[in-house]
Amino acid sequence: MMQRYHFLQQAQWWDSERVQAYRDEALAKLIRTSYAEVPFYRQQMEAAGVKPSDIRTAADLVKLPVVDKTMLRSGYPDQTTRDTGQKVYEACTSGSTGKNFCIKEDAWTAGWYRASFLLCLDWADWTFGEPHLQTGITLNRSIDRRIKDRLLRCHYIPAFDLHDDRLDENLERIDRYKIDHVWGYPSSLYYLARRAKKQGWNRPLRSVITWGDMVYPRYREMIESTFGTQVRDTYGCCEGMHIAAQCGHDNQYHIHSLDVIVEYLDADNNPVGANQTGDVIVTRLHPGPMPLIRYRIGDRATRSDGQPCRCGRGFELMRGIQGRDTDCVVTPTGNRLIVHFFTGVLEHFQEVDSFQVVQNERDSVQVRIVPRQGFSRETKQHIASTLAERGAEDLRVDVETVSEIPLTPAGKRRFVINNLDRP
Ligand SMILES: [Zn+2]
Incomplete structure (x- = not known):
């Protein structure tokens, strides 16, 4: 993770040509590996009449079929996974579709996406060891998570309990431990901010980082006006990759272009135009124990117009994410x-x-x-x-x-x- 993180800290400033060259090389390797070692993808490619050497750049991906959860589930795990020589574990989700879906990952996969997440924290001006408050749904934090929390000075609070008196306790905790960074689900941070405003609580924070659901405009407005800082939203998933995050300019998202290729497709699987919204199709560049190539993740997002970001980073932009529509x-x-x-x-x-x-x-x-x-x-x-x-x-x-x-x-x-x- 740390090695990859240091690499990304440099690579984020590469120009877009260099980013693309790295990405295309990683893509070609991913395709070769998957063809040779994963029966599911070999069958897909053979059925489409495509050889590994036909996929040289991201633009060649259209030659390959789009795969979805149902297809991957039917061949799981024998047909869809490969041996990386490392210990593998299963990561399952019901989050993005309301339907269980499992993949296999190993320490390298985790190292890559954790490094990308650390980079998002960098963008939001958090440095290692600064205390932060994090909301989440894990009730019993595992021992390694608790060690991590301790080391990184994470105050972990469950998002299960959002009663007013619990929210007040959390605000007191932010005061008592001089916490400047608050991270978690937009919905739970919205209720924290709303409570803070009602109580006249007034202490500007340095970062608010969100993930996991939609930052509705009313959430953003409430959180930003109460905590006096910009919300930096991140877009991850449970399938072993971090997809995109906001750098703080223009509310757009930088795709982690060295980790993942994002396509946006319409109902007929054709690419949508600039500033148009389509189904998100991801190709994770790190093969890991279970490669994901042109995988329909179940979200919708809006393509950018191709203009570079004012921050100067070479990672491609995404205009926005159409999150899951949900109440409370x-x-x-x-x-x-x-x-x-x-x-x-x-x-x-x-x-x-x-x-x-x-x-x-x-x-x-x-x-x-x-x-x-x-x-x-x-x-x-x-x-x-x-x-x-x-x-x-x-x-x-x-x-x-x-x-x-x-x-x-x-x-x-x-x-x-x-x-x-x-x-
Ligand atoms: Zn930027």
């Missing part, structure tokens, strides 16, 4: 359950294929689940009791199984719908 459930005692609250619980249930949460009444919530094999009455009870334990204790949780989660008229999947919020 409010419990009778005033806890706010953000989308990560639900994904943080439900991603541990292998029997859950996908889900949606709907609040129609103040004291109850409906959890709709598309079940997988093994889902039983006990699973239902277990889900309801785990949600209660983690922060929904004053809500009645009705778990019901459905055959599919309906999409919105715009074709989007919504995870959390709060019908009480609507006029």
Whole structure:
């Protein structure tokens, strides 16, 4: 991680030609490796009549088929993974689509994306060892995470509990430990900022870094006006890469061009034009145990117009991310359950294929689940009791199984719908 981080600190100032040359070389190598060692990609390439030598630059990627979660899931793990000679582990997500999806990664994969994330922290003016407050959904931090927290002076607070008195405690903690940096989900930081403003809390911060969901304009406005600093949003994913982050100029995002190639495709898989929005297709340049080539990640984003950024960095720009449309459930005692609250619980249930949460009444919530094999009455009870334990204790949780989660008229999947919020 540190080696890669130091490399990126230099490489971010390369001009775009040099960035592209590095990227294309890494791409050609990725394709050769995947063709030789991963049956899934060899089959895909053979079916498309493409040889590894046909892919020399990012522009050649259109010759290859787009792959999605369903395709990768069907060949997982035998057909889709390779032996890197290192210890591998599984990383699973339900976050970006509401549907479980697993990949394999190793220490090199993790080293690369962690280094890219450190670079984002650099951009937001944080230096190693400065105390920071971080919100997250892990209730029991593992021992190595706790060591990391200690070393990096991270005050980790769960985003499960967003009651006003807990928010006040967090504000006191920021005062007591002279914390200048606050990071986490935009939704949880929005509630922290809103509470701070209401309490007349007034202490400018040096950085607010967000990830994991959409920074709605009202979130940004509230956080920036309360904490007196610009929100730097980052775009990562659970599939072993960090995709993009804001450098602080123009609210655009720099793609981590030495880690990932981003394409934006329309409904017919054709590239969209400048300033147009399309499905995000990523190619991770680091092959790792499970290469991802032209992988449809399930998000939508807007392409930039190709102008370089005023900061002078050579990494390509992305205009914006169309995040997941999501509400927040409010419990009778005033806890706010953000989308990560639900994904943080439900991603541990292998029997859950996908889900949606709907609040129609103040004291109850409906959890709709598309079940997988093994889902039983006990699973239902277990889900309801785990949600209660983690922060929904004053809500009645009705778990019901459905055959599919309906999409919105715009074709989007919504995870959390709060019908009480609507006029
Ligand atoms: Zn920039």
